[in-house]
Amino acid sequence: MLSRLFSDVLPDVQRLAAGGWVEDSASEGSKTKDDCHLREDEMEDSETRASSRADSEMAGDDDDDDDDDSLDDDEEEGGGDENDGDKPKKRGPKKRQMTPARAERSKVRRQKANARERTRMHDLNSALDNLRKVVPCYSKTQKLSKIETLRLAKNYIWALGEILRNGKRPDVVSYVQTLCKGLSQPTTNLVAGCLQLNTRNFLTEQCTEPGRFHVPSSPFAAHPYPYPCSRLASPHYQGGSGGVNIRSHAYGPGYEAVYPPGQDSDTDRNYHYSMHYSGLTTARAPAPHNLPFGPPGARIGGAHSENIPPFHDVHTHHDRAPPYEDLNAFFHN
DNA sequence: TAGGCCATCTGGTCCT
DNA sequence: AGGACCAGATGGCCTA
Numbered sequence: 001m002l003s004r005l006f007s008d009v010l011p012d013v014q015r016l017a018a019g020g021w022v023e024d025s026a027s028e029g030s031k032t033k034d035d036c037h038l039r040e041d042e043m044e045d046s047e048t049r050a051s052s053r054a055d056s057e058m059a060g061d062d063d064d065d066d067d068d069d070s071l072d073d074d075e076e077e078g079g080g081d082e083n084d085g086d087k088p089k090k091r092g093p094k095k096r097q098m099t100p101a102r103a104e105r106s107k108v109r110r111q112k113a114n115a116r117e118r119t120r121m122h123d124l125n126s127a128l129d130n131l132r133k134v135v136p137c138y139s140k141t142q143k144l145s146k147i148e149t150l151r152l153a154k155n156y157i158w159a160l161g162e163i164l165r166n167g168k169r170p171d172v173v174s175y176v177q178t179l180c181k182g183l184s185q186p187t188t189n190l191v192a193g194c195l196q197l198n199t200r201n202f203l204t205e206q207c208t209e210p211g212r213f214h215v216p217s218s219p220f221a222a223h224p225y226p227y228p229c230s231r232l233a234s235p236h237y238q239g240g241s242g243g244v245n246i247r248s249h250a251y252g253p254g255y256e257a258v259y260p261p262g263q264d265s266d267t268d269r270n271y272h273y274s275m276h277y278s279g280l281t282t283a284r285a286p287a288p289h290n291l292p293f294g295p296p297g298a299r300i301g302g303a304h305s306e307n308i309p310p311f312h313d314v315h316t317h318h319d320r321a322p323p324y325e326d327l328n329a330f331f332h333n
Numbered sequence: 334t335a336g337g338c339c340a341t342c343t344g345g346t347c348c349t
Numbered sequence: 350a351g352g353a354c355c356a357g358a359t360g361g362c363c364t365a
Contacts, residue, residue: 109351114342116352121340145338 136179137194148187155179 132144135152144152159178163170170178176195180188 110343113344113352117343117354118341120353125340147338 137191139190142190144187144190148183151182152179152187152191155181155183 128146128149129143131153132138132149135144135149135156137144137152143149155178159170159175162178172195176192179191179195183191
């Protein structure tokens with residue numbers, strides 16, 4: 001299922017990458033543990049390990065019947081009949097004895113297949129890296145896991161689709177909650193933290209315009225997905241220009257809600273988040289059930305937890321990807 | 334130390 | 350036949 005989903009996403013990602021506006025993953029990928037996991041020198045080790053494993057398996061391997069070699073046939077006939085003994089004869093093609101020549105060919109074939117598989121997975125991971133860059137909240141040092149990247153991408157696509165369908169701006173809470181559907185706590189915190197800071201910046205930049213911003217006071221109306229998003233609960237609310245409190249809109253634990261057909265809960269809300277921001281925080285595992293921002297009296301959008309590393313390397317893609325300028329313009333209108 | 338995440342190997346299946 | 354794709358197995362690394 002997951003791989004199917006990714007297969008669907010992959011062509012789009014590659015198209016995006018081909019468009020030239022997505023940074024070359026190789027330049028950054030080589031800096032990470034994961035992406036440099038198998039360097040050239042390690043490739044040899046890998047192949048050696050593969051070969052040794054293949055050798056050990058082939059020592060008892062008699063299932064390789066697709067390697068037809070007329071030179072080996074004579075030996076195989078003789079060798080195959082010797083120890084039939086008590087065993088019932090099997091139907092189908094005779095199993096062939098693994099001669100050194102066939103073992104070598106089999107080994108080479110396996111190594112080639114392994115190399116192809118490695119390349120394929122590297123391509124897949126490269127595409128996934130590109131996908132990480134176009135979903136909200138991107139960090140060079142704290143990559144989203146594969147599954148979280150796919151989930152976030154799905155939510156993001158859904159959220160953008162909703163924007164297009166409705167032609168109106170959802171509020172930041174709706175947006176964040178939509179993005180975070182089904183995400184893990186750390187990822188939820190990361191995404192929510194990113195957008196919270198966006199909110200902070202946006203509010204800071206625009207606060208000279210009275211009445212422009214509206215922090216929803218009513219509970220967040222509904223979820224488009226039939227599964228809970230209680231992770232956004234936060235014990236602190238900071239209304240007005242101080243920031244957006246997620247809890248005031250959050251469901252209780254385990255709450256589930258679904259849009260009634262044709263009903264949109266967000267049509268009258270305004271956006272409160274910005275697509276631009278200069279600094280962000282992230283934490284791989286912040287305190288459970290608490291977002292890494294916004295305690296009462298705290299600096300708006302600031303993350304003061306000691307557990308939260310600096311955000312210098314965390315970005316939403318919006319401040320990097322030219323195609324999103326139009327989207328930004330839409331948000332800021 | 335358990336659990337999550339990941340890279341890799343491997344054999345099976347499908348397609349060209 | 351060979352390549353692509355897939356899923357299971359395995360082991361390493363990291364973090365709580």
